[in-house]
Structure formats: structure tokens, C-alpha cells
Amino acid sequence: MGAVTVSTSGLPGWLDPVVAVVDTVQGRQLSQFLPPGGGRGRPSAVLVLFGEGPTGPELLLMERAGGLRSHAGQPSFPGGALDPEDGDPETTGPLRAALREAEEETGLDPAGVQVFGTLPKLYIPVSGFVVTPVLGWWRAPSPVGAVDPAETARVFTVPVADLTDPANRATAVHPRGHQGPAFLVESALVWGFTAGVIDRILHFAGWERPWDQARQVPLDRRA
Secondary structure, three states, X not given: OOOOOOOOOOOOHHHHHHHHHHHHOOHHHHOOOOOOOOOOOEEEEEEEEEEEEOOEEEEEEEEEOOOOOOOOOOEEOOEEEOOHHHOOOOOOHHHHHHHHHHHHHXXXXXXXXXXXXXXXXXXXXXXXXXXXXXXXXXXXXOOOOOOOOOOEEEEEEEEHHHHHOHHHEEEEEOOOOOEEEEEEEOOEEEOHXXXXXXXXXXXXXXXXXXXXXXXXXXXXXXX
């Protein structure tokens, strides 16, 4: 993979609100869990990839294999920890890591992705990951699928219209009592970190529609 640059040139107009989010949002507006500082936490990145589907804007997601010891069966963005060859975790390292992991997990061709920004780093306490959400436009779509079935059960896209549909929204309730946004789309329950990022993007981009936050979905005790 060559050098990864950030550019907003030539993006479709419907992405303008998301570009505005990149320019203005702060970490505390996205999550209560921010990097602990002092160099603690493992640098990682996820690819939040927007594409143009048959019914309009969509997002790329994957579902982790059911046999994994961590996050089994959970939908997520493609992504993972930075490798040394990804480079500086404070500059271009997360960009390279997000694209590299997406290629390894979904078969995505990184050459067809235009990175147009990043969101502030967030923290996942249960895993110790410091995560940079990398935002991309799927300028030249390529075939995708589960590269390693032992790691990934499936790769799928979700129309943004389905994510904003109040009928598909709920509050996930963890057995330990934690609550957070959830989406019931494409025969999947999207919750946790991934749903939190999607929820905040929809909110700050002005795409969110009123939904019943009292509607609850209990999570499996293995979650």
C-alpha cells in the first residue's frame, strides 16, 4: 500500500454533513470513554466506509465469526490494532491500519477508497484499545466478502436510510446494566462501540430521526 492521503475533493454532496462533523466534533461529544493518556492503550483504527448503493448511501460492516473468544458474532466496522509498519499512530498510522485491516478482513481494494477524515480517538475500556475512526468514501467499489471464515462470518452493507429508520432503532441493555444505542438491520443487531459511532455520526450530521429510546433489546449474557 502506498502513501495514504486525506482529501475531500470530489465527494458526493450528501457527504457534506459528515465532512462538517469531521471538522467540528470533539471526542467528548462522541463517547464518555476517551483515551486515558500517558501512552496507555493499544493504538487501533476502524474504517467507517460510506458507499453509494442501489437505494442510496450505505455503510460497510462485517460480522465476526461465532467461534471467536472475543466479540463473537458481533457486527463491527473493519479494523484492528496498528502494526509497526503502519507508521506513526499520531498521524498516518491509523489511516494505513484501517485500510490494511479492511483489505485483510473483507478483501476490499484500498485503492478504491478515498479517506476524507478521521474522528477523535476513542477508548474501549474492556479491550484497552485506543481507536481512531477513519472515514472513507468508496469511490471505486470492489468485491468484498469474508476472507477468513474463522475470523469473519460475513461482510455486508447497510443503507443509511435503514439506520435512520426509527423502526430499526433500540437501546441495547447489557447483562451488566450498561445501555447504548442499537440498530436491527440486515438480520443483525449492531451494538456497542460500532453502534455508538454510527449513532453519533447520524446525530451530528443531522440525519437522525426521532426514535423510541425506551425500546430495549437485551443482549445475550455471553456478549
